Amino acid sequence: MALAVFYVLALVTLGGAIGVVTTRNIVHAALFLLAALGGVAGFFALLYAEFLALAQVLIYGGAVVIVILFALMLTRRGELELMDEHKRWPLAAAVSFGLFAVMAAAFTIDAASYNAEVRTSVSLDALGAVLFERWAAPFEIASLVLLVALIGAIVIARSGGRDEG
Amino acid sequence: MEWAWLIPVFGFAAFGVIALAGNGLPWRGRYLSILAIAAGFALFWFVLLDFIERGAGFHRFGVDWFETGGVKVAWGIIIDPLTVTMLGLVTFVALAVQVYSLGYMKGDKRIGWYYAAHSLFAAAMLTLVLADNLLLLYFAWELVGLCSYLLIGFWHERRSAAEAAKKAFITTRIGDVGLLIGIILLVVHTGTFDITEILARATNPAAGEEMSNALITGTALLLFLGAMGKSAQFPLHVWLPDAMEGPSPVSALIHAATMVAAGVFLVARMLPLFEASGDALAVVAAVGLITGLAGAALALTSTDLKRILAYSTMSHLGFMMLALGAGGFTAAIFHLVTHGLAKAMLFLGAGSVMHALDDETDIRKMGGLRRLMPMTALTFTIGAASLAGLPLLSAFWSKDEIILAVHDGLHPVYLVLLLVAVVLSALYMARAVRLAFYGPLNDAVRRAHESPKVMTLPMLLLASLTLVVGFLVLPLGGGYEGIGAFLLQPGEKAHPFTLNVWLTAASVILAVGAFAGGWRLYDKRADVVTSARERFASLHRALERGYYLDAGYQWVIDKVVMRAGSVVALFDRRVVNDRGVNGPGEGTVFAGRQLRRHVTGLFADYGVAMALGVLAIGIFLWVRVA
Amino acid sequence: MTLLHFELLGAALFCLGLYGALARRSAVLVLMSIELMLNGVNVIVVAFAAYSVRDNVTGLVIAIFVITIAAAEVALAMAIVLRLFRSRGSVNVDEIDALRG
Numbered sequence: 082m083a084l085a086v087f088y089v090l091a092l093v094t095l096g097g098a099i100g101v102v103t104t105r106n107i108v109h110a111a112l113f114l115l116a117a118l119g120g121v122a123g124f125f126a127l128l129y130a131e132f133l134a135l136a137q138v139l140i141y142g143g144a145v146v147i148v149i150l151f152a153l154m155l156t157r158r159g160e161l162e163l164m165d166e167h168k169r170w171p172l173a174a175a176v177s178f179g180l181f182a183v184m185a186a187a188f189t190i191d192a193a194s195y196n197a198e199v200r201t202s203v204s205l206d207a208l209g210a211v212l213f214e215r216w217a218a219p220f221e222i223a224s225l226v227l228l229v230a231l232i233g234a235i236v237i238a239r240s241g242g243r244d245e246g
Numbered sequence: 247m248e249w250a251w252l253i254p255v256f257g258f259a260a261f262g263v264i265a266l267a268g269n270g271l272p273w274r275g276r277y278l279s280i281l282a283i284a285a286g287f288a289l290f291w292f293v294l295l296d297f298i299e300r301g302a303g304f305h306r307f308g309v310d311w312f313e314t315g316g317v318k319v320a321w322g323i324i325i326d327p328l329t330v331t332m333l334g335l336v337t338f339v340a341l342a343v344q345v346y347s348l349g350y351m352k353g354d355k356r357i358g359w360y361y362a363a364h365s366l367f368a369a370a371m372l373t374l375v376l377a378d379n380l381l382l383l384y385f386a387w388e389l390v391g392l393c394s395y396l397l398i399g400f401w402h403e404r405r406s407a408a409e410a411a412k413k414a415f416i417t418t419r420i421g422d423v424g425l426l427i428g429i430i431l432l433v434v435h436t437g438t439f440d441i442t443e444i445l446a447r448a449t450n451p452a453a454g455e456e457m458s459n460a461l462i463t464g465t466a467l468l469l470f471l472g473a474m475g476k477s478a479q480f481p482l483h484v485w486l487p488d489a490m491e492g493p494s495p496v497s498a499l500i501h502a503a504t505m506v507a508a509g510v511f512l513v514a515r516m517l518p519l520f521e522a523s524g525d526a527l528a529v530v531a532a533v534g535l536i537t538g539l540a541g542a543a544l545a546l547t548s549t550d551l552k553r554i555l556a557y558s559t560m561s562h563l564g565f566m567m568l569a570l571g572a573g574g575f576t577a578a579i580f581h582l583v584t585h586g587l588a589k590a591m592l593f594l595g596a597g598s599v600m601h602a603l604d605d606e607t608d609i610r611k612m613g614g615l616r617r618l619m620p621m622t623a624l625t626f627t628i629g630a631a632s633l634a635g636l637p638l639l640s641a642f643w644s645k646d647e648i649i650l651a652v653h654d655g656l657h658p659v660y661l662v663l664l665l666v667a668v669v670l671s672a673l674y675m676a677r678a679v680r681l682a683f684y685g686p687l688n689d690a691v692r693r694a695h696e697s698p699k700v701m702t703l704p705m706l707l708l709a710s711l712t713l714v715v716g717f718l719v720l721p722l723g724g725g726y727e728g729i730g731a732f733l734l735q736p737g738e739k740a741h742p743f744t745l746n747v748w749l750t751a752a753s754v755i756l757a758v759g760a761f762a763g764g765w766r767l768y769d770k771r772a773d774v775v776t777s778a779r780e781r782f783a784s785l786h787r788a789l790e791r792g793y794y795l796d797a798g799y800q801w802v803i804d805k806v807v808m809r810a811g812s813v814v815a816l817f818d819r820r821v822v823n824d825r826g827v828n829g830p831g832e833g834t835v836f837a838g839r840q841l842r843r844h845v846t847g848l849f850a851d852y853g854v855a856m857a858l859g860v861l862a863i864g865i866f867l868w869v870r871v872a
Numbered sequence: 873m874t875l876l877h878f879e880l881l882g883a884a885l886f887c888l889g890l891y892g893a894l895a896r897r898s899a900v901l902v903l904m905s906i907e908l909m910l911n912g913v914n915v916i917v918v919a920f921a922a923y924s925v926r927d928n929v930t931g932l933v934i935a936i937f938v939i940t941i942a943a944a945e946v947a948l949a950m951a952i953v954l955r956l957f958r959s960r961g962s963v964n965v966d967e968i969d970a971l972r973g
Contacts, residue, residue: 084873091881098885098908102892107901114904117885121911124878128922130932133939137914140939145907145946152900152950156957169850173894176857181887183864188879198874200922203929211929212936223940230944234951847969849902853894 094120129202256282257369264362279361287337322378332375342704349701367393379439398492410488417485421475428468466526477509490552494597503586531571537564542670574651581644591708595626614687634672635757640716676764878919885912
């Protein structure tokens, strides 16, 4: 049963991903991205990481995609602009496929040494405890990063109008 | 005696001072130079007296300098009869010439440099005769050649002088290469530069293993090659007549008495090496004879006064070499001294004539000069007579010694040809003297006047010596057994003065007869001369052109040397420069340009490159782990 | 459903994102592809955490941080894209070659 769910989710995710990288319509790409990110949330749920699934949906689906859509709106020249591929795309495809092949081969060969079937879940309490005890420092720094990014984004996006370039 | 090394040092010091501070010195350094050489001359007398006191023999003083690869290099001097004789000759003639130059070079703008070069030359020549090892000798040899170049080309504003200096240097260079190779071979095989040691090893009967006969002959011939260059032996004599472009005092000092004697000196110094070889000695004698004859013939047809003297020098140097080849060490050196004195005086006389006639040297334009220049005429006649072999004058005695040595040591044909050469010498000397100084006064020279005392005094001094020095050959009592006893080679026994009556009589008759006959010929029977010239026209032409040797040399240079040079130059330009030197540079630029094509500035290109790199690393790690 | 399934999926997501980042010409699309790459990594990391014998938490924590930083990065990236658009009038990455040698 879980396997079936897995395959459905895989279809959605990978389909969305392929859509992002191939479609000519940029808005469609954003929507494909949303699908892919949603699929990933489902995977998190399958892996008993509910909190993460939630966070994924909220942040990516709710914030990131919106921001991307805003950016799309503000940087358009014409109606539903068509975007071609970069002229080097065969090479990029080859490299990506090559990398995938290497990774897949490595994983497959490695998988023979362990064949875990059991998935363990972690309670929210435990996750919180670890996050705020062992990983307290990175947590604080992450929050600082967010602050800086916020301020920085405002600064960059704002002063563009005053001075040249 | 140990202080004999100071003699050249005076000269070097004088050169240094004058060359650096010349124009600021009082009298532009003239008297400083003369002072240096006079000091050297004075010191020579002390050395001579000390030498006689301690017992004429062989002494060495040396200081080790450094040792490398098992070969020791040292500064050292030898004091033996040969050295002492040369010291005296060189210092005296140099002194006389420098005093004479006060008058001859008066008013010349670069007189400071002239005297500086003179000092340097004297110092180098003295070092050459004092040297106890071949390295020091070679240094001095090269230095002497340099000074010759500087002084021949002293009036370098004149194209012909510059060319002559170049010719002299290059021609003697050919000989010098032989000398250098010979020295290197000797050092390699004996492990030392020291002359005494090398000679000892060469003459050691047990040396068959150490120094093969081929080696001894080879090195002796190579050394002789150097001597041939410096002493103008045939065919390396071509530079000597051209060297007359230099001032006459220079010709007197360098090309009569001292530098050209260096070759003879070298062979004399290394004579045991030559004697150990036998073949080498034969070559020396043959070359000497050829040179003697060739030079005399050339002197006979030349019309330039200084050239006649130059060819005469060449001829007499040939005689000296012939004497050495016959084993007559004493004869050769004694003739070196008498010839040096007489020839120097002759050149000074020629300079006196040129000084009076605004540098005219064509004897056809002279005549009857004795009326206007009595002193010059007198000294010139004495010198010419001496060299022609007229009896009782000094060169007569030394020439007699040579004839004796050749009679004793060589095949009779040498003797015959030598006597022919004696006749020729008398002939050309008579011709020169008669045409220049005697006979009716030529209109062209009416304006001539006698030279100032500062020039005539040295000439008179040399003339008196020419009259007297000859008698040194006789045992004069007081322990002095004659020049033969004095000029000993180490290990040789003294040979006292001997007189072969027949030979002496023959040579006297030939010399006097030739001189008188020549006199009469050029005096009264000039028509005989002209008809002879016409009958032997081609021979005459060959003689005028120097046996076409100059043309021959030029051909070799043009066709062989220049061609080879252009091939090498082409190689240097195309291969070494274009490929070798520019190649890496251009290659680097090319590589850089190719790399630049990848720096597009586009993120996608860089990203692909990075991804490729990651892929490569991944594969590499995977292969390694697996 | 083993670990291998999740590993392969994550790898596929990552490589698809890589292709998009290298081959697409709009800056916004490149950014979307980068998001895909980050998500691929997250999947693998969380899968490792879930299937691990000893440590089940670290992977989750890592994934949380990745999401955080990704969000920050998107914000900044979009600001830059806006600036770029204002000065040039287009967001074609092929035209950004100021560092060209």
